[in-house]
Amino acid sequence: MRAYAAILLLALVAACIPVAVWTLAYFVAPKFPNPTKATNYECGITSPGEAREKFHVRYYLIAVMFLVFDVESVFLFPFAVQFKELALFGIIEIGIFLFLLLFGYFYIWKKGALNWE
DSSP: OGGGHHHHHHHHHHHHHHHHHHHHHHHHSOOOOOTTTTSSOTTSOOOSSOTTOOOOHHHHHHHHHHHHHHHHHHTHHHHHHTHHHHHHHHHHHHHHHHHHHHHHHHHHHHTTTTOOO
């Protein structure tokens, strides 16, 4: 049980720090109520529609594509670091990886996912 004492202490500290910060912020934060600050937009422009307006699925599609290609590009970094040690095997593997990446890019381009018409 002694080995778990450090984990218990870490869990207690992790639970106490946010509570302490929230409590401190409650007492230290300035409180100047103003009706203008309570409105939806402080700039004075009225909302053009409802807050729960539906977004076109294209926004989500672009976000998912960005994440996929961004994460895949992160996989190029270990290859760049180990380039000399990987030699021909590494070049073939990264070639296949880049081919699949470009294939996916041209596929979504051909399907019209990048057009805003």
